Amino acid sequence: MPALHESVKKLISHSIMSKNLIHWGILGCGGIANTFAADLRHSQCGRLAAVSSRSKRKANAFARKHNAPVAYGSYEELVRDADIDVVYVATPHPMHMEHSLLAIRAGKAVLCEKPAAMNARQLRRMIKAAEKNNVFLMEGMWSRFFPATVQLRKWLSEKRIGRVLALEADFGVNFKAGPKHRINNPALGGGALLDLGIYLVSFASMVYTKQPEIIVSAVHKGKTGVDDQTSMIFQYDHGATAMLSCSSRVEIKTEARIYGTKGMITAGPIFYRPQTLTLQLQDHKPKTVHFSHSGNGFQFEADHIAKCLQKKKPQSDLMPLQESLSTLTTMDKIRKQWKLKYSNE
Amino acid sequence: MPALHESVKKLISHSIMSKNLIHWGILGCGGIANTFAADLRHSQCGRLAAVSSRSKRKANAFARKHNAPVAYGSYEELVRDADIDVVYVATPHPMHMEHSLLAIRAGKAVLCEKPAAMNARQLRRMIKAAEKNNVFLMEGMWSRFFPATVQLRKWLSEKRIGRVLALEADFGVNFKAGPKHRINNPALGGGALLDLGIYLVSFASMVYTKQPEIIVSAVHKGKTGVDDQTSMIFQYDHGATAMLSCSSRVEIKTEARIYGTKGMITAGPIFYRPQTLTLQLQDHKPKTVHFSHSGNGFQFEADHIAKCLQKKKPQSDLMPLQESLSTLTTMDKIRKQWKLKYSNE
Incomplete structure (x- = not known):
């Protein structure tokens, strides 16, 4: 039958x-x-x-x-x-x-x-x-788990653009939100750095595979006392830099540009969930690769975790805990520069 | 006859x-x-x-x-x-x-x-x-004298993008030059800031019509002791910022992006001699204006001076001496942060 x-x-x-x-x-x-x-x-x-x-x-x-x-x-x-x-x-x-x-x-x-x-x-x-x-x-x-990000890391590890000397990334959203909204509310850990800046700090950490030696920053605090506009310069060994800015009050392009000794890579239009990568090598035509997917793209993260669990890995090797700890240490240093401490931390 | x-x-x-x-x-x-x-x-x-x-x-x-x-x-x-x-x-x-x-x-x-x-x-x-x-x-x-720059100033003075909250501009050239080349030679006032950075500082001065209240910077000095990569954050009243970077060792895009409460303006592809301006107002389609001209564009400056002289003006009102003095004061402050002094100044 x-x-x-x-x-x-x-x-x-x-x-x-x-x-x-x-x-x-x-x-x-x-x-x-x-x-x-x-x-x-x-x-x-x-x-x-x-x-x-x-x-x-x-x-x-x-x-x-x-x-x-x-x-x-x-x-x-x-x-x-x-x-x-x-x-x-x-x-x-x-x-x-x-x-x-x-x-x-x-x-x-x-x-x-x-x-x-x-x-x-x-x-x-x-x-x-x-x-x-x-x-x-x-x-x-x-x-970390978007196909474009995987491709970006591949290009970086292959040194396609040589040694990285400069990175620029921004993330600005005009929330138009009141004082009780999560982004402004200190009780909810409000502020542009924790909400948006984490993407920048983590991205810089991924590109340079280390934390900065020098951090300089400028901040503006809104009425509730949390940061609503933040600019940061990270400096690494031999003077390589990351210029990062985030804001909860002004719409700033969310493209990332990575400059190396041999060329540049642009990740965009939204660097933290990229759908386009452009590789521009010196004296070459730019090469653009498009990536498309359904939904917002959390499925790539979910599938990565599924694989980790199926393989009984103790943690992810693409987003290891030690790196999350390092980026939070960087965030702590930045907030210390501004004397921004939350009552509930 | x-x-x-x-x-x-x-x-x-x-x-x-x-x-x-x-x-x-x-x-x-x-x-x-x-x-x-x-x-x-x-x-x-x-x-x-x-x-x-x-x-x-x-x-x-x-x-x-x-x-x-x-x-x-x-x-x-x-x-x-x-x-x-x-x-x-x-x-x-x-x-x-x-x-x-x-x-x-x-x-x-x-x-x-x-x-x-x-x-x-x-x-x-x-x-x-x-x-x-x-x-x-x-x-x-x-x-200052390019038709696109004139148009840009007009848009800014008309508050087309509202109050300016953020500016980003960069100028990086890979000079591939030896230690005796002007860009590296301290005796010729070498260094990225004086050679390229002046464009950024002057542009920020034009956009904000003032000098920054707070300046933070990070520098890398090359073998001859002058700066070959420089990152700066300028902060103005109410936390508006300019993020500026220049380099004599890495090719960084020379586009400028100006973000206001109502939208953004992009000046490019080379902000200091712009041929394209894009005005992107919130909830509107971007509006791009192209400008073309012969040669490199020094003629606009020359013609401006001709008019000043014909009208017997004591100085230019588009590039006044007081502003040049203010931008040089800003440059002095930046160099002081890095302890970079030339023997011949």
Whole structure:
């Protein structure tokens, strides 16, 4: 009976797929959680298994919207769910440590939104807990996993543009937001640096594969006391530089330009989720490569984590914890220059 | 006799034209003097009358190349030439003060290449001498006079992009030059800041119509001790910024981007001699205006000076001496941060 035969094949295939599927639990139902959940549909080996919010009503609505089988009205219930392989911590950054620790101590792998914590000290605690509980932990620097970013790293490691001498990247959004909005609210870890600047600092860290020797910066603080415009110069050995600026009050182009001794690479139009790379070598015509994908692109991060978990890797080698710790240390140094400290860190 | 009548008309017309023509004397026969002399051909009311070099042979060759009626083997002879209205000082910047003073004291109007002097102290002496001798003096910031720059200033003064909050401009050239080349040679006032950075500092001064309140910078010095890569953040009131970088060792795009509360303007592809302006207002399609001209564009500067002289203006209102002095003061502050002082200043 060929019909039965086919259904058996399907059953076996489904069982294999299920084995390889990674079950995600989302902790927090805000804006970024929505985007992540929507992108999970494009993931090759990830499936949304449960969502959670402090409000059961909010969790239910989120679950309906994203077709999640389970909705929890508490984070504790989510991390106790035996069906969950990995928890995506999508709460505001002042809560990243607490919620990551909650999941880690429950034995769950954790993907924690960026910045991984408010400061390096907090992340160090999270890393220790992950080591102690023998679980996977990664900062949600989703930029790292885009096909264009993978290609960019390849060009850089092949020294296609020679030795990198200068990097320029910016990220400016005119939020037009009030004092209670996340971006302005000190209680929610507001400020352009933590929200937008983390992309710049992490990108510079990726390009130079190290932290700067010298950091100079200028800041403007808005009415709530957090930074709304930030300019930074990072200097590396032999005077190579990164010029980085972020703002929550003015729309600044989000292109990145990397200049080396042999040419330049442009990543854009949005460097942190690039769809175009242009390689311009001296005395050559520019070569532009286009990349396209469905959704916002969180699926590349989700699929990377699925592979790490399937291979039982203790952490990601593309976004290692040591690097997240280094970039947070750089962010700490910058904020120290401005005397910007949050009450909840 | 209509033929005679015509020739008389031509004679009268030529005589009027001659009266309005400004006679240029070029002091120094280097690279920039060559470009200036070539562009004078496109000037509406300027004529190359004489050239001078310390080497008579060099002056002769230059005069032949640019069809100058007179060639002098000394600068003293040039400034004594009664036929010369204005002297273009085109020697390296450590000689700007000395050569400008020579011409000023001979009663000549002076266009002095940028930077107008090595430091503000030197320029102050030049300004005093110009006032005492009642002659016109201007820094050769030729960028100011391009049709695109005029249009850009118009848009800025009309607040088309609202209040300016951020400016980004860069100027990087890979000179591939030895230690004796002008750009590296301390005796010739070498270094990226004085040679390329002056364009950035002057451009920021034009955009913000003031000097920065806070300057932070990072520098790399090459083998000869002068700066070969320089990054600067200027901060103005209410945290508006200029991010500027220049380099003599890496090719960095020379585009300028000006961001305001209502939109942005891009000046490029070479901001200091722009041929394209793009106005991008929020929620509008970008509007690009193209400008084209003959030669390199020094003719716009020459024609501006001709008009100033014809109107007997004591100085230019588009590139006033007070502003040149302010930008040099900013340059002095930057160099002080790096402890870079030239023996001949």
